[in-house]
Amino acid sequence: MAALSNSNHRLFMAALAMCLPSSSIIVSQESQRPFECDGLAVYQQLPMVTVLPETLFQVQDVLRLCSEHGVPLVPRGAGTSLCAGAMPHAHGVLLVMTKFDQILHIDQDTASARVQPGVRNLALSEAAAPLGLYYAPDPSSQIACTIGGNVAENSGGVHCLKYGLTVNNLLQVTMVTVAGELVTFGGDGLDEPSMDLLSLVAGSEGLLGVVVEIKVKLLPRAPRVQVLMAAFDNVISAGDAVAALIGQGIIPAGLEMMDHLAIKAAEDFVKVGYPTDAQALLICELDGTDAEVEDQLAAVSACFSDHGSYQIRVAKDAQEAAALWQGRKSAFPAVGSISPDYYCMDGTIPRGQVAHVLTRIRELSQHYGLAVANVFHAGDGNLHPLILFDASIEGQLDQAEALGGDILTLCVDVGGTITGEHGVGLEKMPQMPYQFGDAELAQFRRLKAAFDPSDLLNPGKGIPTLKYCQEYRSLQHA
């Protein structure tokens, strides 16, 4: 998409100044610098202009203006995306929604909350805590990431094995279309007759509209929560233990796995008492009534022992449980502390393929000469291989990206997907034609056009263009 001509640029900026107070418009390069990338900092781009609207009318006006002038628009929450989904467009508007940070209503009777999109994920659970409720999706970035961003990416977290992703916890979404119109999907009830547009918006990466209000389901805090950790001397046994546990019919609230490199990095970083000699660690959280948890605890411990765990530690209290989780939740920064740079992948595979895929990742790691630490949501087969590299060494970023690409195509080959919860964004565009055929990709483009006929909303992300796919296919043939 081309830049506006000088005269059109002047007209557009003058019109923008009519829609928004000057304090909501950022034009200088220096002030826009913090917005040039999201959590995937290897992709950077300054936008034409950054705006931070404060009212719904301002959002509608900005969208109408962009439509009128053919200016691309990228919506952004806290900027914690790990797929460059919120990277600005060089000739476009970056629409930052962080000023929409109000929790509008928490309803104890119906266990639900109405929030603005800029509300932080953890802030909602904190606000609901006095009522004994919480918001279940809990991505590792929950301290910073916003509910609006969670909707855009259909974020998961360590508890989505039992409680689902964002899509499973949404009740209603109000969105401004590219034409500036307000549309509402979902409602106060359940399963009203309609195509499921609410679910379509979840994970649509800002390509269909700008979400301005969200109603989510809240869950009751379980009377008892128990966390345990099990150490294994090889990853295959740990992977088998996971499959066996689920196969027995036990669905823990969370079931996470870390490999040796990740365990060591996490322990060095936060010192929570992980056994650093272990080749694999499982962290398992059980919740429910006292009797339910007691039953499951015995079954889980037996299952892990049967599959070769040489050390099982059951957290004695909430403090110890928090410490066990802290190690896992700090795994990304911990790996960051042992390597100048790291690149986080997000493939999902059938649980039964865990051992095979981990073995293959080790081979790929040796082939590329880059170390890979594995942290993942074992219960639902969502891998987060962290590729360690040094961007200051010429060619290493390219190598890391190539290794990452190989890991993602491996995930597709074993029946999985290139992204479980981080989204496609700009980053995984090269793998989209690998996962989908031409008919599916064309269908995605037609669906996008039904919402955004001129392709102004977050263009160049999520869904590759026909030209992009043709180039990909011809490269494959060559």
Place this chain on the structure above:
Amino acid sequence: MHDLTPQLVEQVQQARAEQTPLHIVGGNSKSHLGRATQAQPVNVVGHSGIISYNPTELVIRARAGTTIQELQSALAEQQQRLPFEPPHHQGLATIGGTVAANQSGPSRPWFGAVKDSLLGLGLINGYGEAMLFGGQVMKNVAGFDVTRLQTGAMGSLGLITEVSIKVLPQFNANETLVCELNAQAALKQMQAWGNLSMPLSGMCYWQNKLYVRLQGSVAGVEETCKVFSKALPLVVLEADLAQEFWQKVTERELLVAQEKQIMWRWSGPSNAPASALDNTEFINWAGSERWALTTASDATVVNPHVTQYRGGDRSLDVNPSINAHDQALQQRIKHAFDPDGLFNVGRLYSWL
């Protein structure tokens, strides 16, 4: 047990060439839902069979014409179940129709709707292209969620050829508790209990009684029975009576519309008063779903969000009306999948 995808694709392509609208039929168990329409039937019931089922992965993949009964039998052999507890309508209901009509049973508030268990599906669009979306893994955010978009679309966006579903283990214990209560008191109790972290899987009001179903581990169900029984004089319903009751709820056979009667469904906030829907006879989903009967002659239902679920004049719109922006958007979405208007035209809405 046949893969009829090539034949179905051919039928759609032919219909496109001849510009003949199609009426998608599975087990024909849901002909009473949506608007009455006339079009050439395309039969999916022969396109059936389980494609793959791996119990340790908790995933089953089946062709659209596979009956709910067949799926449930296969799952039962491995002590697993469909989390959304769909009706099987005398063994006729298929999984494709269940997804299209978005039919979930009494456990819906606690175990989710069809969409919550849906992982992927196959769809033939109006271009006659067979496509696959989603997959067999638990988390997948690549591309738009075309899979879940189909739930409730009543076949308006294409012909579903197969689905992949997340399944769950069966419960070890099952208990139904009953107490005499009027509708308002029953609703109050549902609000008090419905959002607790307890092994709940059904809460409804029927003929001056509150019914509470508990399903989960033996210890969890026993413990909850004790807690609830302290608050209300609850009686344990005998197992076979309980099974019969919940089966009728699941099959939507508890409330029966006589000839010339209209059955209305309304879903709203669970804490809405008993008066939210006139003539309410049955309250399901801990208050989130209300059902009423009227005779056709006095079918004045005040609530604008109500659905004319069964009976009455079905040539008119039977679903609540929506605003002009949403309507135009849904028409554009339909066009994106079905540009020639081949699939189930007018079934969901007169304008779609």
